[in-house]
Amino acid sequence: xxxxxxxxxxxxxxxxxxxxxxxxxxxxxxxxxxxxxxxxxxxxxxxxxxxxxxxxxxxxxxxxxxxxxxxxxxxxxxxxxxxxxxxxxxxxxxxxxxxxxxxxxxxxxxxxxxxxxxxxxxxxxxxxxxxxxxxxxxxxxxxxxxxxxxxxxxxxxxxxxxxxxxxxxxxxxxxxxxxxxxxxxxxxxxxxxxxxxxxxxxxxxxxxxxxxxxxxxxxxxxxxxxxxxxxxxxxxxxxxxxxxxxxxxxxxxxxxxxxxxxxxxxxxxxxxxxxxxxxxxxxxxxxxxxxxxxxxx
Amino acid sequence: xxxxxxxxxxxxxxxxxxxxxxxxxxxxxxxxxxxxxxxxxxxxxxxxxxxxxxxxxxxxxxxxxxxxxxxxxxxxxxxxxxxxxxxxxxxxxxxxxxxxxxxxxxxxxxxxxxxxxxxxxxxxxxxxxxxxxxxxxxxxxx
Numbered sequence: 001x002x003x004x005x006x007x008x009x010x011x012x013x014x015x016x017x018x019x020x021x022x023x024x025x026x027x028x029x030x031x032x033x034x035x036x037x038x039x040x041x042x043x044x045x046x047x048x049x050x051x052x053x054x055x056x057x058x059x060x061x062x063x064x065x066x067x068x069x070x071x072x073x074x075x076x077x078x079x080x081x082x083x084x085x086x087x088x089x090x091x092x093x094x095x096x097x098x099x100x101x102x103x104x105x106x107x108x109x110x111x112x113x114x115x116x117x118x119x120x121x122x123x124x125x126x127x128x129x130x131x132x133x134x135x136x137x138x139x140x141x142x143x144x145x146x147x148x149x150x151x152x153x154x155x156x157x158x159x160x161x162x163x164x165x166x167x168x169x170x171x172x173x174x175x176x177x178x179x180x181x182x183x184x185x186x187x188x189x190x191x192x193x194x195x196x197x198x199x200x201x202x203x204x205x206x207x208x209x210x211x212x213x214x215x216x217x218x219x220x221x222x223x224x225x226x227x228x229x230x231x232x233x234x235x236x237x238x239x240x241x242x243x244x245x246x247x248x249x250x251x252x253x254x255x256x257x258x259x260x261x262x263x264x265x266x267x268x269x270x271x272x273x274x275x276x277x278x279x280x281x282x283x284x285x286x287x288x289x290x291x292x293x294x295x296x297x
Numbered sequence: 298x299x300x301x302x303x304x305x306x307x308x309x310x311x312x313x314x315x316x317x318x319x320x321x322x323x324x325x326x327x328x329x330x331x332x333x334x335x336x337x338x339x340x341x342x343x344x345x346x347x348x349x350x351x352x353x354x355x356x357x358x359x360x361x362x363x364x365x366x367x368x369x370x371x372x373x374x375x376x377x378x379x380x381x382x383x384x385x386x387x388x389x390x391x392x393x394x395x396x397x398x399x400x401x402x403x404x405x406x407x408x409x410x411x412x413x414x415x416x417x418x419x420x421x422x423x424x425x426x427x428x429x430x431x432x433x434x435x436x437x438x439x
Contacts, residue, residue, distance in 0.1 A: 040309070043309060043310035043311065044308055044309070044310075046304065046306045046311050046379075047306045047307060047308045047311075047381055048308075050304075050306055050366065050379045050381045051364075051381055053366060053368075053379075054339055054364055054366050054381070057337075057339045057366065057368075058339060149307075149308045149309060149383065152308075153383075211336070211337065212336075212337040212338060212339055212368075213336060213337065213338045213339075213340075214338070214339050214340060215324045215325070215326045215329070215338065215339075215340030215341070216324070216325050216326055216340065216341065218339075221339070221340065221341060221364075224341060225341075225364060228363075228364065228381075228383070231308075231383070232308060235308050
């Protein structure tokens with residue numbers, strides 16, 4: 001009896017250990033990806049900031065033209081919502097918190113009478129909506145780990161076409177922003193009309209900075225600038241999402257590894273006790289048998 | 298002292314950043330040159346070769362379309378010229394054989410697509426690829 005229990009425990013320990021090997025490997029892989037994806041965010045910053053600076057300059061020079069591109073319309077009849085998740089799971093709450101924020105946003109928009117067209121970026125978001133039978137216009141996949149600028153361009157082209165055609169008055173992106181290595185948070189960013197975090201409200205410093213020349217003239221420049229700025233903003237979001245994913249996965253897998261360690265320790269303690277019990281019983285039996293033989297003589 | 302700092306930046310990474318004596322590029326309005334203490338300027342860059350003059354010589358960079366901004370730099374008397382390009386590469390790093398192959402395959406695609414009355418997504422992409430390949434080839438030859 002006791003030997004049977006020991007065998008079962010041994011098997012469980014083995015299974016916990018092999019799971020631990022997998023989680024440990026995933027932890028290490030994720031950790032190695034973190035620094036790479038973080039470096040990509042840093043390398044992207046000059047482009048993103050440069051793009052924002054140019055938009056701000058152009059908006060200052062042509063407030064009327066910029067209003068069309070930058071101001072949120074009072075009434076939004078139809079909105080596009082992009083939800084960005086990873087292509088893979090096992091990453092803690094990374095996917096689910098973005099999806100939950102997406103759900104909240106969609107409910108809020110629909111409550112305001114806005115028709116929502118939903119686009120998913122990342123396999124997990126696509127699977128989530130398909131499983132629930134929620135209408136998904138298009139799902140972009142296979143880019144979450146190492147997004148390229150081409151990926152961003154594809155997404156930008158799709159949503160920009162609808163926006164320009166007037167089929168949607170607003171494009172919103174739900175994604176995980178990489179604030180620092182320690183904090184990432186799910187945020188909703190308005191992609192179109194372009195909302196740039198540091199577009200100044202007043203054009204006060206215009207006089208100080210002097211006259212800026214535009215080539216071609218500013219109205220025309222703004223038109224070609226907007227789609228590029230959209231691409232840039234989407235690309236930044238993809239990069240930040242990828243870095244957040246790796247961090248989230250590393251954290252989740254580190255916790256899983258620790259858990260497996262603890263579980264294995266407890267199990268081997270129980271197994272040792274079971275083994276000791278069976279040895280004790282065996283000795284008792286031998287001693288008892290010998291005693292019986294001797295007294296029988 | 299009036300200095301000029303030039304940044305050629307792509308979404309993936311800054312391609313070239315450093316002190317320069319001049320920047321020559323082409324916008325939709327024509328060629329222009331940026332020297333230290335240039336006035337503030339914002340504009341586009343059409344697909345062309347951007348040349349950066351430095352004290353060690355000239356650097357040629359093929360820019361496949363983008364934007365530029367000239368403004369005051371961080372330091373006193375510094376002028377900062379930033380070129381933002383979706384795709385850009387140093388001319389001496391262009392792989393001529395690859396560009397030639399890309400050109401041929403793009404031309405083949407356009408030829409195969411020519412029967413369609415309307416422009417399809419593939420032909421738009423192929424035309425863009427052809428433009429890039431041609432710029433690379435002409436940049437590498439010059």
